[in-house]
Amino acid sequence: MLSISPIAPLYLAPVIKEKLNMTTIFEEEDGNVKTVPATILCVKKGGNMVTDKRWPEKHGHYSVQVGYERYEPNKYERSGKRALQIQRLARNECPPLRKIKDFRVRPQDWEKWEVGQKIWPSDLFKEGDIVDIHGWAKGKGFAGRIKRWGGKRGPMGHGSKHHRREGSIGAARPKRVLPRKKRAGWIGPLAQDNMPESIIVVKGSVPGYTAHWESGGSYVWLHPAKNRSDGRFKRDPVWLWYYHKGESADPLTPIPEKAWTWKTMWGRDVRWITAEVKKYWPDGFPGYDHIMDPFYDDCDPHIAVKAPEW
Structure with a gap:
C-alpha cells in the first residue's frame, strides 16, 4: 500500500514594513571614515499581528498570516468585497487591517505563533542580519x-x-x-499615511518611493535572507512510501528503497489533486473513503505524520 503525508514548505519569518527615507551613514574603520548608503524603514503604530494560521491536514501547507496597519473601514468597505476580509478577521478577534499576507514557515516555527499575537521586529531581526526585502518600485506615472x-x-x-x-x-x-x-x-503604488512606531535601518537601497510628505511611503515586506546552506531555500518534501500490509505491520514504517521525498503528477505537487477534488466534491469523491487522506479536514491524524528517518 502507498501512504502520503504532508510536510511544510519552508519560507520565512513574517513582517511587513514601510519605506521611510534613504540616507547616508558615516562609519569609522581603522581611523578612516567611510560612507554607507542606507534606507530607513518605519513600522506604523499597531505594527504586525498574526491573523490566521494554516496547516497541512486542512490547507496542504504550514503558513502564518500576518496583518498590518489598523484602520477604520468606511461604509462602502463594510458592504463590499472588502467586508469578507473584515469578517474573517473579526472571527479571529482581530481588528480591520489594511495589508494581509501569508508566509510559509517550517513546522517548528509555525508552533511559535498564535492568532492575535503581536510581532515585533526585535523578535525576528538583530543588528548585522542579512535580509531580503520585497516591494513595488516607486511610482513612475x-x-x-x-x-x-x-x-x-x-x-x-x-x-x-x-x-x-x-x-x-x-x-x-x-x-x-x-x-x-x-x-x-x-506604474507604481499610491501613497499611504505614515504613523511611525519603530524604525529599521538597512544597508543599501529598497524598492519603493520615499515618504517626503505626511502621506507616507510605499509598503515593503522583508524576512531573513535565504541561502542554500541553511536549507531555507528548499521546500520540505511531501513524503510518500510503501509499507507492508498486515495486522502486526506498522503503516508508518516504510519499505526500504520504496520511499520518495518528492512526488509530482502531471508536473504538479500531489496536494494539487486533493485541491481539485474539493472544488467539485467538497465532502469527498463519491465512493472514496477520504478519512484516510491526510489532505482532508477530517483525516486520521495518525496518517498525516512524517515518515521516520531510515
Whole structure:
C-alpha cells in the first residue's frame, strides 16, 4: 500500500514594513571614515499581528498570516468585497487591517505563533542580519509598454515605422482585446499615511518611493535572507512510501528503497489533486473513503505524520 503525508514548505519569518527615507551613514574603520548608503524603514503604530494560521491536514501547507496597519473601514468597505476580509478577521478577534499576507514557515516555527499575537521586529531581526526585502518600485506615472513590461522595440532603421509601437493587440476572432494584456498604463503604488512606531535601518537601497510628505511611503515586506546552506531555500518534501500490509505491520514504517521525498503528477505537487477534488466534491469523491487522506479536514491524524528517518 502507498501512504502520503504532508510536510511544510519552508519560507520565512513574517513582517511587513514601510519605506521611510534613504540616507547616508558615516562609519569609522581603522581611523578612516567611510560612507554607507542606507534606507530607513518605519513600522506604523499597531505594527504586525498574526491573523490566521494554516496547516497541512486542512490547507496542504504550514503558513502564518500576518496583518498590518489598523484602520477604520468606511461604509462602502463594510458592504463590499472588502467586508469578507473584515469578517474573517473579526472571527479571529482581530481588528480591520489594511495589508494581509501569508508566509510559509517550517513546522517548528509555525508552533511559535498564535492568532492575535503581536510581532515585533526585535523578535525576528538583530543588528548585522542579512535580509531580503520585497516591494513595488516607486511610482513612475503613465508609461508605455516597453518601460512598464520590458517589451522589445521594433527595427530602428530601413523605414520600419515601428520603433516603439505596441503592435497588434487582437485577432480577427474573437474581435476584441482579451483582458490582462500587457499594455501601457500606470506604474507604481499610491501613497499611504505614515504613523511611525519603530524604525529599521538597512544597508543599501529598497524598492519603493520615499515618504517626503505626511502621506507616507510605499509598503515593503522583508524576512531573513535565504541561502542554500541553511536549507531555507528548499521546500520540505511531501513524503510518500510503501509499507507492508498486515495486522502486526506498522503503516508508518516504510519499505526500504520504496520511499520518495518528492512526488509530482502531471508536473504538479500531489496536494494539487486533493485541491481539485474539493472544488467539485467538497465532502469527498463519491465512493472514496477520504478519512484516510491526510489532505482532508477530517483525516486520521495518525496518517498525516512524517515518515521516520531510515
